[in-house]
Amino acid sequence: MSTVNNSGRALPWALVTPALGWTLLFFVLPFIAMGFSSLTAHEGGGFTFANYSQFFTDPSYWRAMVNSLQVTAIVTVVSVLLAYPFAWILAEQVPERWQRLALMVAVLPFWTSYVVRSYSWLLVLAQNGVINRTLTGLGLTAEPLQLANTRFATVTGFVHFFVMLLTLTIFANLKQLSPSYRKAAADLGAGPVRTFLHVVLPLTLPGIMVGAFLTFVLCIGDYITPQILGGNNELLMPQLVMMQIGRRGDFPLASALSIILMAVVTVAYLACARWLKIERA
Amino acid sequence: MRQIVRIASWIYAVTVYGFIFLPVIVLVLFSLQATSFPIPPFTGPSLRWYDAVLSDTRLTSALVNSLIVAILSSAAAVTLGFLSAWGFARFTLPSSALLRGLITLPLTVSYLIIGMGLLVLFNWAGLPKSLLAAGIGHVVINLPLCFAIIYSQMGDHQINIERAARDLGAPEWKVLLLITVPVMAPAIFASFFLSMTFSWDEFVISFLLTRFDTTLPVEIWNLLRSGLNPKTNAVGSLVFAVSIVLVVLFELTLLRRKPA
Numbered sequence: 001m002s003t004v005n006n007s008g009r010a011l012p013w014a015l016v017t018p019a020l021g022w023t024l025l026f027f028v029l030p031f032i033a034m035g036f037s038s039l040t041a042h043e044g045g046g047f048t049f050a051n052y053s054q055f056f057t058d059p060s061y062w063r064a065m066v067n068s069l070q071v072t073a074i075v076t077v078v079s080v081l082l083a084y085p086f087a088w089i090l091a092e093q094v095p096e097r098w099q100r101l102a103l104m105v106a107v108l109p110f111w112t113s114y115v116v117r118s119y120s121w122l123l124v125l126a127q128n129g130v131i132n133r134t135l136t137g138l139g140l141t142a143e144p145l146q147l148a149n150t151r152f153a154t155v156t157g158f159v160h161f162f163v164m165l166l167t168l169t170i171f172a173n174l175k176q177l178s179p180s181y182r183k184a185a186a187d188l189g190a191g192p193v194r195t196f197l198h199v200v201l202p203l204t205l206p207g208i209m210v211g212a213f214l215t216f217v218l219c220i221g222d223y224i225t226p227q228i229l230g231g232n233n234e235l236l237m238p239q240l241v242m243m244q245i246g247r248r249g250d251f252p253l254a255s256a257l258s259i260i261l262m263a264v265v266t267v268a269y270l271a272c273a274r275w276l277k278i279e280r281a
Numbered sequence: 282m283r284q285i286v287r288i289a290s291w292i293y294a295v296t297v298y299g300f301i302f303l304p305v306i307v308l309v310l311f312s313l314q315a316t317s318f319p320i321p322p323f324t325g326p327s328l329r330w331y332d333a334v335l336s337d338t339r340l341t342s343a344l345v346n347s348l349i350v351a352i353l354s355s356a357a358a359v360t361l362g363f364l365s366a367w368g369f370a371r372f373t374l375p376s377s378a379l380l381r382g383l384i385t386l387p388l389t390v391s392y393l394i395i396g397m398g399l400l401v402l403f404n405w406a407g408l409p410k411s412l413l414a415a416g417i418g419h420v421v422i423n424l425p426l427c428f429a430i431i432y433s434q435m436g437d438h439q440i441n442i443e444r445a446a447r448d449l450g451a452p453e454w455k456v457l458l459l460i461t462v463p464v465m466a467p468a469i470f471a472s473f474f475l476s477m478t479f480s481w482d483e484f485v486i487s488f489l490l491t492r493f494d495t496t497l498p499v500e501i502w503n504l505l506r507s508g509l510n511p512k513t514n515a516v517g518s519l520v521f522a523v524s525i526v527l528v529v530l531f532e533l534t535l536l537r538r539k540p541a
Contacts, residue, residue, distance in 0.1 A: 011453060015368030019361040019384055019424060026421050027387050030398030037401045086297045089290045104532075106298065109305040111524040113482050115498045116517035119505060120304030123311060123319055126509060130307055133321040164301060221391025223485055228505065238393050245489070251401055258397045262390065269389070 038256035042248075051256035061240065061257075065264070068237040071151065071226070072219045075158040076212050082159065083166035084208065090167070091174040103171060110164045118228040121157045122148055125229070149231035157225040162218075166211045173207030174200070213272050217265055237261050305521070312514035319511045330515040340516060343500035347481055350412055350496055354419035355476035359469060361420070362427030367461060370435035371443070381432070385425040395421055396486035403490070410492040418486035423476035430475070434468035470534040478527045 041048045055061045086106075094102050109117065124130045125147040132144035147153055177200065185195040223238035230236070235243070237257065244254035311319035315327035334340055368374070369381055387395060399418050408414065439461070446460045447453075462469070484498040491499060497520065504513045 012368045012372035012374055015372075016365045016374065016380065019365035019428065020380060022361055022420065022424060023384055023387070026399065026402075026417055027390075027395065028383075030395070030402040033402040033405055034394075034398045037405075082297065085293055089294050093287065093290045093294075106301060108525070109301055111478065111521070111528050112305060112308075113498055113501065113517065113520040113524070115484055115501050115505075116308065116513075116520055117304060119501075119513060119517060120308040123307045123509060123514070124304055126320065128318075128320045130303075130321060137321075160301065160304065163297070217389070217391065221393050223393055238391075241393065241397065245397075245400070251404065254397060255401055258394045262394055265391070 034255040034258060037252050038259055040252050042250045042252050051253045052260070054253065055257060055260055060235075064235045064237050064240040065260070067151075067234050068220055068261075069264075071154060071158070071236060072216055074155055075162060075219050076215045078155070079159050079162035079166050079215055080208060080212055083163045083211075084170055086163070087167045087170035087174060091171050103168070106167055107164050110161070114161075115224055115228070117161065118157050118225050121153065121160065121229055125153050125156070148229065149233055151230060151234060154226045154230035154236075157229045158219055158222075161225075162215045165218075166208075166215065169207060169211040169214070170204065173204045177203055209272065213269070216268060220265060221261065308514050309518045309521070311511055312518040314511045314514070317511065319509050319514050330511040331519070333512050334515045334519065337512075340497070340500055340504075343495055343497045346412055346494055347497040350416045350419060350487075351477045351480040354416040354480050355423060355473050357416075358420045358423035358427045358476050359431075359473045361424050362472065363431050363462075363465070363469060366428050366432035366435060367457070370432060371440065381428075384428050387421055388425045388429075392422060392483065392485050396489040399486070400489045410490055412491055412494050412496070414490040415487040415496065418490055419476075419480040419483060422483070422486070423479055426479070427472040427476060430472040431465060431468045434465065439464050467534055471531060474527055474531040474534060478524060478531070481524065481527065 038051050039047055039049070041050060055065075090099060090102050090106070112120075122129070126132070127144050127146075127148065129148070131147060132141075135141045136144060181199050181203065182195055185199045190198065221238060223242055226236045227239055227242075232239075238261070241254050241257045241261070244250040244257065310323060310325075312330055313323075313325035313327060315324040315329065365384060369377055374380065396418055399414065399421070403410070403414055442464060443456050443460050446456045451459070482498065483496075484502065487496040487499050488502065497516075501513065501516055501520075504510065504516065507513075
């Protein structure tokens, strides 16, 4: 991008300083405050590492991180496996002029309120909700199944959201693929299955991984879905963080747990970035 | 073979559409329930729960709060994002890449952690919980988005128009207001509406940073404590309707750019 350099120094800085200042004041500074807070004692306020050591020594805290990682891993894998064929059908089987509409319809529920979407799943999965009433009505089960307030419910709520998100990213990926690759594969004698496995799939893999990473980041930091659908039977990390603030007003411990959560995401990012060679645009 | 793939594709697509729409259909259907529980059998249609929502002043004032926070925070985010995008796209600044990275950095951090940080900061600074605090948080999450969208749309052909205006003697502020803003209008509107939808739907930052006056998602959250309730369905359906309007506006502003 070409730039002009004939103006004085003052104007460009006047343009970018408000945004930079805002980011420093309300993003970087809070982060520093959280770092300091995490190193102070809840009672008395002296310097301490206790908030961090509590996480590593108390098994129930540690458990929340394990739960979070398990749920996130299950959600990411299931969402990708469900979304890929769906995106492929939209991109390959649906006539060109209907594709935009098909995609818009598919992501329509995406735009309901996030809180409401989780609540809607509660309606479906509750003890006397739609699924259980249908099952008992058809005589398939005698007793209603325990679907709500379980890990299954949390995973279902998450998968619902991320199938929509991943369908968008994978669809975009499939469309960007030049048709000449497929033509070349066909010319060289590959059937549709081989073309897909050896040409289409490898070429869309980087896009899938970016989508999967986005799923990981958004999923592991979310409080609403596990709180509404999973309940308090098993805690995930965001629930643990919110619990420190809500019940006990323990900001230092909540800060420490937030920083640990962010560290895990950062490690995942660095691992992914190296493995996938994601370059910042 | 091709026929089998076609049929299998149809079945799969219909199943996924069913999965995607199941909760929304259940939500809207049972918002029209005539009795007190949003569970089968369906007893409606009845608009009594919409009536209940619209006469609930806590919900209606939360709705107004949400709209005000969404509009003002989006306007602030777009203004800051546009000015900085213009600055970075048109002028050579030292360590420009690093500074642009700083502005987009909040995109990589979860809302929970951004909200926690602001809570700790405001708590130390002695600032009370308020809608203003939540609005500040919403600008933090939307500024990088607006910046990224507008910055990515600032191309070379626009520079030439600006250069022509300068050559004809327009001062910088006139170039900005009469040339750049109109030329960039689609990107500006798109980022504004996108920010509105994110702010409108945002829960955790508002939950952490507001107390008595709060936004609609937080008020809906409070409703959930009473368990399954058709009133919650009715609010949810109304929110859905508003979001759809915002999305359609967003689509229209994006489409307006297409013919060019």
